[in-house]
Amino acid sequence: xxxxxxxxxxxxxxxxxxxxxxxxxxxxxxxxxxxxxxxxxxxxxxxxxxxxxxxxxxxxxxxxxxxxxxxxxxxxxxxxxxxxxxxxxxxxxxxxxxxxxxxxxxxxxxxxxxxxxxxxxxxxxxxxxxxxxxxxxxxxxxxxxxxxxxxxxxxxxxxxxxxxxxxxxxxxxxxxxxxxxxxxxxxxxxxxxxxxxxxxxxxxxxxxxxxxxxxxxxxxxxxxxxxxxxxxxxxxxxxxxxxxxxxxxxxxxxxxxxxxxxxxxxxxxxxxxx
Numbered sequence: 001x002x003x004x005x006x007x008x009x010x011x012x013x014x015x016x017x018x019x020x021x022x023x024x025x026x027x028x029x030x031x032x033x034x035x036x037x038x039x040x041x042x043x044x045x046x047x048x049x050x051x052x053x054x055x056x057x058x059x060x061x062x063x064x065x066x067x068x069x070x071x072x073x074x075x076x077x078x079x080x081x082x083x084x085x086x087x088x089x090x091x092x093x094x095x096x097x098x099x100x101x102x103x104x105x106x107x108x109x110x111x112x113x114x115x116x117x118x119x120x121x122x123x124x125x126x127x128x129x130x131x132x133x134x135x136x137x138x139x140x141x142x143x144x145x146x147x148x149x150x151x152x153x154x155x156x157x158x159x160x161x162x163x164x165x166x167x168x169x170x171x172x173x174x175x176x177x178x179x180x181x182x183x184x185x186x187x188x189x190x191x192x193x194x195x196x197x198x199x200x201x202x203x204x205x206x207x208x209x210x211x212x213x214x215x216x217x218x219x220x221x222x223x224x225x226x227x228x229x230x231x232x233x234x235x236x237x238x239x240x241x242x243x244x245x246x247x248x249x250x251x252x253x254x255x256x257x258x259x260x261x262x263x264x265x266x267x268x269x270x271x272x273x274x
Contacts, residue, residue: 001060004053004083008067012076013060014053014084018044021114022086023272025052026077026104028095028120029201030156030194031185032059038261039092039268046269053080055100057193059185068196070204074104081112090272091116094257095228096201099123102237106209117218117268120225120254123206123237132205134232141202148195156186163226166253178258210240217244218271220264222252245271 003011015033023043025036033052040050054061056076057068077100081089089112093101098121105113128135147155160182161167167174186194219241221234230248238246247267249256257264 003061004079006056006076006079008072010056010064010067010076011062012053012056012080014051014080015040016049016051016084018047018049020048021272022049022051022084022089024077024081024086024089024091025050026091026093026097026100027052027055027058028097029197030058030189031182032188034059034181034185035094035258039257039265042261042265043269048272051080051084051086053077054189055097055193055197057197058189060188063190063193065192066196068193069200070099070103071107073100073200074107077101077104078108087112088114090114092119092268093117093121094119095254096122096197099201099204099206102206102209102213103204105215106206106212110213110215113215115216115218115272116213117220117271118237119220119257119264120222120228121219121233121237122201122204122228123210123233124240125205125207126202126228126233132232134229136202136229136232138202141198144198145195148191148198152191152194153183153187156183160255164253165255165259166224166226168226169224169253178255182255206237207240210237210244211242214242216271217241218268219244219246220249220256220267221246222249222254222256224251225254227254 098118238244
Protein backbone atom coordinates (compact mmCIF):
# COMPACT_ATOMS: atom_id res chain seq x y z
CA UNK A 1 0.00 0.00 0.00
CA UNK A 2 1.24 3.55 -0.68
CA UNK A 3 2.64 5.42 2.31
CA UNK A 4 4.67 8.55 2.94
CA UNK A 5 6.87 8.70 6.03
CA UNK A 6 6.78 11.99 7.92
CA UNK A 7 9.75 13.73 9.56
CA UNK A 8 8.80 12.19 12.89
CA UNK A 9 8.58 8.67 11.46
CA UNK A 10 4.82 8.28 11.02
CA UNK A 11 3.61 6.32 8.00
CA UNK A 12 0.69 8.11 6.35
CA UNK A 13 -1.46 6.01 4.04
CA UNK A 14 -2.79 7.68 0.92
CA UNK A 15 -4.78 6.98 -2.24
CA UNK A 16 -3.70 8.55 -5.53
CA UNK A 17 -5.91 7.89 -8.54
CA UNK A 18 -6.05 9.32 -12.03
CA UNK A 19 -4.38 12.18 -13.87
CA UNK A 20 -5.13 15.85 -14.35
CA UNK A 21 -5.51 18.69 -11.87
CA UNK A 22 -5.19 17.24 -8.37
CA UNK A 23 -7.98 17.42 -5.81
CA UNK A 24 -6.78 16.58 -2.30
CA UNK A 25 -9.34 15.44 0.25
CA UNK A 26 -8.97 15.72 4.06
CA UNK A 27 -11.43 13.62 6.08
CA UNK A 28 -13.30 14.27 9.29
CA UNK A 29 -12.95 12.81 12.79
CA UNK A 30 -12.63 9.83 13.44
CA UNK A 31 -12.86 8.55 9.87
CA UNK A 32 -10.48 7.82 6.99
CA UNK A 33 -9.89 8.52 3.31
CA UNK A 34 -12.71 6.04 2.60
CA UNK A 35 -15.23 8.67 3.66
CA UNK A 36 -14.54 10.42 0.36
CA UNK A 37 -15.54 7.49 -1.89
CA UNK A 38 -18.46 9.34 -3.50
CA UNK A 39 -16.29 12.37 -4.27
CA UNK A 40 -13.19 10.42 -5.35
CA UNK A 41 -15.12 8.37 -7.90
CA UNK A 42 -17.05 11.39 -9.19
CA UNK A 43 -14.01 13.58 -9.79
CA UNK A 44 -11.91 10.71 -11.11
CA UNK A 45 -14.60 10.19 -13.76
CA UNK A 46 -14.47 13.93 -14.55
CA UNK A 47 -10.80 13.84 -15.45
CA UNK A 48 -9.18 14.89 -12.18
CA UNK A 49 -6.38 13.33 -10.17
CA UNK A 50 -7.82 12.53 -6.73
CA UNK A 51 -5.75 12.13 -3.58
CA UNK A 52 -6.85 11.32 -0.03
CA UNK A 53 -4.89 10.27 3.03
CA UNK A 54 -5.66 8.73 6.40
CA UNK A 55 -4.77 11.18 9.17
CA UNK A 56 -2.14 9.93 11.64
CA UNK A 57 -3.73 7.49 14.08
CA UNK A 58 -6.69 7.04 11.73
CA UNK A 59 -7.51 4.36 9.17
CA UNK A 60 -4.40 2.64 7.82
CA UNK A 61 -1.87 5.21 9.03
CA UNK A 62 0.42 4.53 11.99
CA UNK A 63 -1.26 4.46 15.40
CA UNK A 64 1.15 6.73 17.23
CA UNK A 65 0.58 7.89 20.82
CA UNK A 66 1.19 11.59 20.18
CA UNK A 67 1.18 14.34 17.56
CA UNK A 68 -2.60 14.48 17.39
CA UNK A 69 -2.89 18.23 16.91
CA UNK A 70 -3.47 20.62 14.04
CA UNK A 71 0.21 21.42 13.55
CA UNK A 72 1.02 17.76 12.93
CA UNK A 73 -2.13 17.25 10.84
CA UNK A 74 -1.13 20.17 8.60
CA UNK A 75 2.47 18.97 8.37
CA UNK A 76 1.35 15.44 7.46
CA UNK A 77 -0.82 16.85 4.67
CA UNK A 78 2.16 18.89 3.47
CA UNK A 79 4.25 15.71 3.46
CA UNK A 80 1.73 13.98 1.19
CA UNK A 81 1.56 16.99 -1.15
CA UNK A 82 5.36 17.23 -1.35
CA UNK A 83 5.84 13.47 -1.78
CA UNK A 84 3.45 13.44 -4.75
CA UNK A 85 4.76 16.81 -5.99
CA UNK A 86 1.22 18.15 -6.34
CA UNK A 87 0.78 21.56 -7.96
CA UNK A 88 -2.26 23.71 -8.70
CA UNK A 89 -4.15 21.53 -6.23
CA UNK A 90 -7.68 22.02 -4.95
CA UNK A 91 -7.93 21.15 -1.26
CA UNK A 92 -11.26 19.88 0.03
CA UNK A 93 -11.77 19.30 3.75
CA UNK A 94 -14.78 18.01 5.69
CA UNK A 95 -15.34 18.78 9.38
CA UNK A 96 -11.97 18.34 11.16
CA UNK A 97 -10.48 18.02 7.68
CA UNK A 98 -11.68 21.54 6.96
CA UNK A 99 -9.62 22.75 9.88
CA UNK A 100 -6.67 20.72 8.61
CA UNK A 101 -6.92 22.36 5.18
CA UNK A 102 -7.17 25.88 6.64
CA UNK A 103 -4.21 25.32 8.95
CA UNK A 104 -2.17 23.72 6.16
CA UNK A 105 -2.72 26.65 3.80
CA UNK A 106 -1.86 29.19 6.51
CA UNK A 107 1.14 27.25 7.84
CA UNK A 108 2.66 26.03 4.58
CA UNK A 109 1.46 28.66 2.14
CA UNK A 110 -0.58 28.43 -1.05
CA UNK A 111 2.24 27.97 -3.54
CA UNK A 112 1.01 24.50 -4.49
CA UNK A 113 -2.70 25.29 -4.13
CA UNK A 114 -5.20 26.85 -6.53
CA UNK A 115 -8.44 26.77 -4.53
CA UNK A 116 -9.98 25.19 -1.45
CA UNK A 117 -13.36 24.13 -0.18
CA UNK A 118 -14.30 23.48 3.44
CA UNK A 119 -17.45 21.47 4.12
CA UNK A 120 -19.28 21.37 7.48
CA UNK A 121 -15.94 22.52 8.82
CA UNK A 122 -14.84 23.26 12.39
CA UNK A 123 -13.29 26.76 11.84
CA UNK A 124 -13.16 29.39 13.15
CA UNK A 125 -13.50 27.85 16.67
CA UNK A 126 -15.92 25.28 18.06
CA UNK A 127 -15.57 25.64 21.83
CA UNK A 128 -17.27 28.44 23.73
CA UNK A 129 -14.90 31.11 25.07
CA UNK A 130 -15.34 34.75 26.15
CA UNK A 131 -14.29 35.74 22.63
CA UNK A 132 -16.49 33.04 21.05
CA UNK A 133 -19.76 33.17 23.02
CA UNK A 134 -21.68 31.26 20.37
CA UNK A 135 -19.49 28.17 20.68
CA UNK A 136 -20.38 24.87 22.30
CA UNK A 137 -19.57 24.44 26.01
CA UNK A 138 -16.35 22.54 26.72
CA UNK A 139 -18.46 20.00 28.62
CA UNK A 140 -19.88 18.79 25.31
CA UNK A 141 -16.43 17.74 24.10
CA UNK A 142 -15.43 16.40 27.52
CA UNK A 143 -18.50 14.18 27.24
CA UNK A 144 -17.32 12.83 23.89
CA UNK A 145 -13.96 11.97 25.42
CA UNK A 146 -15.57 10.23 28.40
CA UNK A 147 -17.86 8.20 26.14
CA UNK A 148 -14.99 7.28 23.84
CA UNK A 149 -12.80 6.07 26.69
CA UNK A 150 -15.67 4.06 28.21
CA UNK A 151 -17.11 2.39 25.11
CA UNK A 152 -15.79 3.63 21.79
CA UNK A 153 -17.64 0.99 19.79
CA UNK A 154 -21.03 2.13 21.09
CA UNK A 155 -20.23 5.83 20.65
CA UNK A 156 -19.24 5.12 17.05
CA UNK A 157 -22.58 3.48 16.47
CA UNK A 158 -24.61 6.24 18.14
CA UNK A 159 -23.02 9.17 16.27
CA UNK A 160 -23.75 8.04 12.69
CA UNK A 161 -27.11 6.52 13.61
CA UNK A 162 -28.13 9.88 15.09
CA UNK A 163 -26.84 13.41 14.60
CA UNK A 164 -24.02 12.99 12.08
CA UNK A 165 -26.27 12.23 9.12
CA UNK A 166 -29.47 13.63 10.57
CA UNK A 167 -30.93 10.14 10.87
CA UNK A 168 -32.45 11.23 14.21
CA UNK A 169 -34.69 13.79 12.51
CA UNK A 170 -38.45 13.15 12.11
CA UNK A 171 -39.14 11.33 8.86
CA UNK A 172 -35.47 10.49 8.26
CA UNK A 173 -34.68 7.13 6.70
CA UNK A 174 -31.50 5.77 8.31
CA UNK A 175 -29.26 3.88 5.89
CA UNK A 176 -27.67 0.91 7.62
CA UNK A 177 -24.76 0.68 5.20
CA UNK A 178 -23.75 4.30 5.85
CA UNK A 179 -23.97 3.78 9.62
CA UNK A 180 -21.88 0.60 9.50
CA UNK A 181 -19.31 2.18 7.18
CA UNK A 182 -18.85 5.08 9.60
CA UNK A 183 -18.40 2.57 12.45
CA UNK A 184 -15.92 0.53 10.40
CA UNK A 185 -13.80 3.56 9.56
CA UNK A 186 -13.80 4.79 13.14
CA UNK A 187 -12.84 1.45 14.65
CA UNK A 188 -9.91 1.10 12.23
CA UNK A 189 -8.18 4.02 13.94
CA UNK A 190 -6.64 4.32 17.38
CA UNK A 191 -8.55 5.34 20.49
CA UNK A 192 -5.72 7.61 21.71
CA UNK A 193 -5.59 9.48 18.38
CA UNK A 194 -9.35 9.96 18.41
CA UNK A 195 -9.40 11.00 22.09
CA UNK A 196 -6.75 13.67 21.51
CA UNK A 197 -8.34 14.64 18.22
CA UNK A 198 -11.43 15.87 20.04
CA UNK A 199 -9.31 18.57 21.67
CA UNK A 200 -7.64 19.38 18.34
CA UNK A 201 -10.89 19.94 16.45
CA UNK A 202 -12.76 21.71 19.25
CA UNK A 203 -10.14 23.97 20.84
CA UNK A 204 -8.00 25.08 17.89
CA UNK A 205 -8.71 28.70 16.96
CA UNK A 206 -8.40 29.11 13.18
CA UNK A 207 -9.24 32.83 13.11
CA UNK A 208 -5.76 34.03 12.15
CA UNK A 209 -5.30 31.14 9.71
CA UNK A 210 -8.45 32.11 7.83
CA UNK A 211 -7.26 35.72 7.56
CA UNK A 212 -3.98 34.62 5.92
CA UNK A 213 -5.51 32.67 3.05
CA UNK A 214 -5.81 34.56 -0.23
CA UNK A 215 -6.86 31.84 -2.72
CA UNK A 216 -10.59 31.31 -3.43
CA UNK A 217 -12.29 29.24 -0.73
CA UNK A 218 -15.80 27.84 -0.94
CA UNK A 219 -17.43 27.44 2.48
CA UNK A 220 -20.20 24.82 2.27
CA UNK A 221 -22.40 24.20 5.32
CA UNK A 222 -25.81 22.72 6.06
CA UNK A 223 -28.06 24.75 8.33
CA UNK A 224 -29.20 21.56 10.12
CA UNK A 225 -25.68 20.52 11.10
CA UNK A 226 -25.95 18.97 14.57
CA UNK A 227 -22.20 18.36 14.95
CA UNK A 228 -20.71 21.72 13.89
CA UNK A 229 -23.56 24.22 14.37
CA UNK A 230 -23.99 26.44 11.34
CA UNK A 231 -24.26 29.90 12.90
CA UNK A 232 -20.91 29.72 14.69
CA UNK A 233 -18.93 28.22 11.81
CA UNK A 234 -19.68 28.63 8.10
CA UNK A 235 -20.78 32.28 8.00
CA UNK A 236 -17.99 33.38 10.35
CA UNK A 237 -15.31 31.58 8.31
CA UNK A 238 -16.55 33.08 5.07
CA UNK A 239 -16.30 36.59 6.56
CA UNK A 240 -12.75 36.05 7.80
CA UNK A 241 -11.47 34.75 4.45
CA UNK A 242 -10.16 37.31 1.96
CA UNK A 243 -11.70 35.43 -0.96
CA UNK A 244 -14.38 33.29 0.66
CA UNK A 245 -17.82 32.34 -0.64
CA UNK A 246 -20.51 30.89 1.61
CA UNK A 247 -22.95 28.33 0.25
CA UNK A 248 -25.69 27.33 2.69
CA UNK A 249 -27.70 24.11 2.32
CA UNK A 250 -31.15 24.18 3.84
CA UNK A 251 -31.83 21.13 5.97
CA UNK A 252 -28.56 19.37 5.13
CA UNK A 253 -26.79 17.45 7.94
CA UNK A 254 -23.15 17.36 8.97
CA UNK A 255 -22.44 14.34 6.80
CA UNK A 256 -23.84 15.96 3.66
CA UNK A 257 -20.98 14.83 1.37
CA UNK A 258 -22.37 11.32 1.83
CA UNK A 259 -26.12 11.89 2.19
CA UNK A 260 -26.30 14.56 -0.52
CA UNK A 261 -23.31 13.61 -2.66
CA UNK A 262 -24.94 14.53 -5.98
CA UNK A 263 -25.58 18.12 -4.88
CA UNK A 264 -22.23 18.58 -3.14
CA UNK A 265 -20.25 17.08 -6.03
CA UNK A 266 -21.98 19.26 -8.62
CA UNK A 267 -21.36 22.42 -6.60
CA UNK A 268 -17.72 21.51 -6.00
CA UNK A 269 -17.23 20.85 -9.71
CA UNK A 270 -18.76 24.21 -10.64
CA UNK A 271 -16.52 25.98 -8.13
CA UNK A 272 -13.37 24.24 -9.36
CA UNK A 273 -14.15 24.99 -13.00
CA UNK A 274 -15.15 28.63 -12.41
